[in-house]
Amino acid sequence: MADEIKKEPPANFKVTIDNITIEVPPGTSILNAARQIGGDVTPPAMCYYSKLAGSGGKCRTCLVEVAAGSTADPRPMPKLVASCRTNVMDGMIVKNITSEKVPDARAGVVEFLLLNHPLDCPICDQAGECHLQDLGYDHGKAGTRYQFSRRTFVREDIGPYIQLHMTRCILCYRCTYVADQITDKRVHGIVDRGDHAAISTYISKAIDNDFSGNMIDVCPVGALTDKTFRFKNRVWFTKPVDAHRNCENPKCCGKATLWLRGEEVFRVTARKDEWGEVQSYDGKTGWICNTCRFDKKETKDWTIEGLTAISRHSVIGANKYKVLEVPDETIAKVMGGRAPQLTMDIHEVSGVNNPKVDLSELQRASKSSDFVQDPEKNWE
Numbered sequence: 090m091a092d093e094i095k096k097e098p099p100a101n102f103k104v105t106i107d108n109i110t111i112e113v114p115p116g117t118s119i120l121n122a123a124r125q126i127g128g129d130v131t132p133p134a135m136c137y138y139s140k141l142a143g144s145g146g147k148c149r150t151c152l153v154e155v156a157a158g159s160t161a162d163p164r165p166m167p168k169l170v171a172s173c174r175t176n177v178m179d180g181m182i183v184k185n186i187t188s189e190k191v192p193d194a195r196a197g198v199v200e201f202l203l204l205n206h207p208l209d210c211p212i213c214d215q216a217g218e219c220h221l222q223d224l225g226y227d228h229g230k231a232g233t234r235y236q237f238s239r240r241t242f243v244r245e246d247i248g249p250y251i252q253l254h255m256t257r258c259i260l261c262y263r264c265t266y267v268a269d270q271i272t273d274k275r276v277h278g279i280v281d282r283g284d285h286a287a288i289s290t291y292i293s294k295a296i297d298n299d300f301s302g303n304m305i306d307v308c309p310v311g312a313l314t315d316k317t318f319r320f321k322n323r324v325w326f327t328k329p330v331d332a333h334r335n336c337e338n339p340k341c342c343g344k345a346t347l348w349l350r351g352e353e354v355f356r357v358t359a360r361k362d363e364w365g366e367v368q369s370y371d372g373k374t375g376w377i378c379n380t381c382r383f384d385k386k387e388t389k390d391w392t393i394e395g396l397t398a399i400s401r402h403s404v405i406g407a408n409k410y411k412v413l414e415v416p417d418e419t420i421a422k423v424m425g426g427r428a429p430q431l432t433m434d435i436h437e438v439s440g441v442n443n444p445k446v447d448l449s450e451l452q453r454a455s456k457s458s459d460f461v462q463d464p465e466k467n468w469e
């Protein structure tokens with residue numbers, strides 16, 4: 090009998106997402122493969138959190154179309170799949186922004202997430218950094234078909250640091266994973282089922298253990314907000330700076346973002362990466378302890394490193410330019426060092442640029458007669 094030739098599985102799997110092919114190790118989820126490509130190709134994620142084991146599979150915002158399962162079995166998957174919970178196979182072809190089905194399905198998911206979510210962004214402390222707000226703008230539809238009253242809950246006090254607004258919760262479970270995996274003891278969870286499911290401490294316990302503040306950082310919506318920061322300021326009026334301190338807690342990374350207004354520290358949070366997740370340092374997630382977060386609210390407690398890099402698409406970065414970057418003058422480069430030959434310099438010729446006419450002084454719209462000829466220049 091001929092020796093059986095055993096085929097070694099490839100060291101890396103080739104996966105094509107929106108016509109871009111990359112190689113990733115086996116066991117990588119479609120979402121994480123897409124994150125390696127980055128940009129619009131990456132599906133949004135409201136419940137998956139790469140630093141929290143077991144997260145994902147709850148919200149369905151990361152749905153994608155699998156047009157070919159693998160090289161060995163190239164049949165398409167019959168339904169859209171949650172990319173955070175589906176691993177890539179060798180030769181898999183995935184469609185996200187190139188899919189005809191995904192936008193509609195995702196808009197449906199957004200509509201479901203917003204069925205009971207109050208549209209209270211103008212008074213919500215998460216506004217400006219809310220993932221659901223961004224998701225609604227990027228993937229939702231303008232209207233709703235829902236005609237019933239939204240869910241309401243009995244208000245529950247969950248402790249001195251964190252404010253719970255259950256009406257805003259999308260039941261992503263991230264905060265329960267934080268409590269399980271980072272704090273000493275979880276005292277809260279999701280109780281009841283279906284329409285009645287709610288975050289609760291059961292019964293009226295205070296969430297005050299040492300790393301519980303990280304629940305605020307992972308909450309994608311305004312369901313868990315910082316009691317020490319609530320209603321103090323809008324996040325886009327503050328100036329975020331990176332800072333560190335020598336924290337004695339061995340589990341605390343001591344690296345944080347301070348949200349300043351002048352010299353005043355309004356809020357301390359962990360530092361976030363481009364996916365809105367807490368950053369990692371040397372392979373370790375940069376969680377911060379409650380002492381750093383809630384008790385060190387003076388700039389002298391910290392060594393300030395500099396301005397936090399904020400995405401240019403974020404409202405938080407509005408009007409906060411680090412340096413004025415003047416674009417490169419490329420004409421000389423393109424022309425091999427030669428200066429362009431101008432047939433006319435518009436700034437020299439146009440009367441509209443007459444520096445003696447101060448347009449802001451006019452109490453009406455300007456007219457051609459305002460641009461009197463400058464006797465020193467030949468405007469003709």
Ligand code: SF4
Nearest residue numbers: 258259261262264308
């Ligand atoms: S409170 Fe926030 S983090 Fe916790 S389940 Fe609700 S939405 Fe998720």
Ligand code: FES
Nearest residue numbers: 146148149151173
């Ligand atoms: S991020 Fe994949 S299901 Fe929520």
